[in-house]
Amino acid sequence: MLSSAELLNFANSHGIPLWAMDAFIAALIALGLFAAMGLGFMVQVYMERKVSAGLQLRYGPIYVGPKGSLQLVADALKFITKEDVFPSSAEPWIFRLAPVVMFAAAFLGLLVLPFGPGLVAKDLNVGLIYVLAIPSIGVAGVIMAGFGSKNRYAILGSLRAAAQMISYEVPRSLSLIGIIMIAGTMRLSSIVDGQGIWYIFLQPLGFLVFFVATMAELNRTPFDLAESESEYVNGYHTEYSGMRFGFFFFAEYMSLFAAALLTAVLFLGGWHGPGPVILAPVWLLIKVFGVIYVLMWVRWTFPRFRIDQVMDLGWKVLLPMALVNILVTGIIMSV
Amino acid sequence: MDVSISLVIFLALAAMAIISSLMVVVGRNLFNAAMFLGAYLLVIAGFYFLLSAELVGIMQVFVYVGGVVVVLLFGIMLTSQMINVRLVSALQQRVLTLVVVAALVGLLVSIFSKTSFYYISSAEAPRDSISLIGKLFMTDYVLPFEVISVLLLAALIGAVIIAREEGRQ
Numbered sequence: 001m002l003s004s005a006e007l008l009n010f011a012n013s014h015g016i017p018l019w020a021m022d023a024f025i026a027a028l029i030a031l032g033l034f035a036a037m038g039l040g041f042m043v044q045v046y047m048e049r050k051v052s053a054g055l056q057l058r059y060g061p062i063y064v065g066p067k068g069s070l071q072l073v074a075d076a077l078k079f080i081t082k083e084d085v086f087p088s089s090a091e092p093w094i095f096r097l098a099p100v101v102m103f104a105a106a107f108l109g110l111l112v113l114p115f116g117p118g119l120v121a122k123d124l125n126v127g128l129i130y131v132l133a134i135p136s137i138g139v140a141g142v143i144m145a146g147f148g149s150k151n152r153y154a155i156l157g158s159l160r161a162a163a164q165m166i167s168y169e170v171p172r173s174l175s176l177i178g179i180i181m182i183a184g185t186m187r188l189s190s191i192v193d194g195q196g197i198w199y200i201f202l203q204p205l206g207f208l209v210f211f212v213a214t215m216a217e218l219n220r221t222p223f224d225l226a227e228s229e230s231e232y233v234n235g236y237h238t239e240y241s242g243m244r245f246g247f248f249f250f251a252e253y254m255s256l257f258a259a260a261l262l263t264a265v266l267f268l269g270g271w272h273g274p275g276p277v278i279l280a281p282v283w284l285l286i287k288v289f290g291v292i293y294v295l296m297w298v299r300w301t302f303p304r305f306r307i308d309q310v311m312d313l314g315w316k317v318l319l320p321m322a323l324v325n326i327l328v329t330g331i332i333m334s335v
Numbered sequence: 336m337d338v339s340i341s342l343v344i345f346l347a348l349a350a351m352a353i354i355s356s357l358m359v360v361v362g363r364n365l366f367n368a369a370m371f372l373g374a375y376l377l378v379i380a381g382f383y384f385l386l387s388a389e390l391v392g393i394m395q396v397f398v399y400v401g402g403v404v405v406v407l408l409f410g411i412m413l414t415s416q417m418i419n420v421r422l423v424s425a426l427q428q429r430v431l432t433l434v435v436v437a438a439l440v441g442l443l444v445s446i447f448s449k450t451s452f453y454y455i456s457s458a459e460a461p462r463d464s465i466s467l468i469g470k471l472f473m474t475d476y477v478l479p480f481e482v483i484s485v486l487l488l489a490a491l492i493g494a495v496i497i498a499r500e501e502g503r504q
Binding site: 019132135137140146155 | 340342343366367370373379389390393394397400401402404408409412413446453463464465466
């Protein structure tokens, strides 16, 4: 499946069975992605703390390491060594599996995202639908977390989160149809190649709908009804602590990174930029962290919506806007 | 020896499909049954990927796992009497059940015996299956496509009407 001719020869000459070779390569890619995400996680959490502190005229972490940059290492040690609290009324297997499902959904979403020309684990020709479909497994994880905890706050939070994620999946998917129409493909690398002009300029309305829907999909403020601390403790992960909470935390920032990467690939010209090809991943990363910065900026600037406002925005504003975008794109393309 | 990774994956998926579908039927907890149904539908998506039918596999995840199973879980959680209930079903219509089961088994056996499992198409999987499918939807299969659209629209309107009537009471 993955083997090239050289690897095939190597396997034959050393008597390694083909399936073991394939499995080894797949495991290697998964580990590489995991390591990259771990690094990205640390950078993002540090960035979130510093950005939020800057916007609120605070210092943020300053004690651990230079300018507080090793704070997350200390936090990770705390997560790992903390007591594993297990609520006595929880459903044992559902409670245990929920963080795994969330994590797996977030991790699987990265599989088709290109990090540079040719730098992609699997360049599916249905890549665009894939990145939209995989987060819906995460919805099941949210419901599992709420139901498994057997806690009223957790159940309410999980129902809200799931309702919100399902509602915003619709405008989010529809807002990208304009891009599919212009690019004529759903392969993410081909979409990047086709961007002589960035699609943000050709699809401004589509970008607006996609960006707002992405914020809602990530459950970040102003859409953080799922874990609104002032209303019900912490939403669906109220009962989780220690490393189990760490998994939710990791999955959340992995989804954030994936969403920012998808935005950069679809609307901001992906890895295009001046300079030699070797700089392509650098340009992409600059764009990704720019998008992440904007998302954090929004998060720490605006207050939270009410649940009815969230639903109204999704169904009565974003959905018609996405449909109008498709219509306008179609008319302009046929003229 | 012809052990490829596809065979290993196929056997693993097949085992998971059998176990999870059994758990759906045997389990007494409705929430667990719905979870196993979700797992089973994911495994089916895995089969589609294995056969390089990526579009069908992704649609399986999108529609069944992301849509049907989540709505099922919603229904279970919003029906307060359904949480924590161990369903105990007694066999009440013994004769009818036997007839239906026998008919189903007969149907499956007849299909099984008629299918030849050793036919594998030598043709390459089409490289750009999406545009092919899109073209077919708009030409040869335009009537079923439109009929399904109308059906879905009717279901949508029906759901809105039912929801409004409940709101008024």
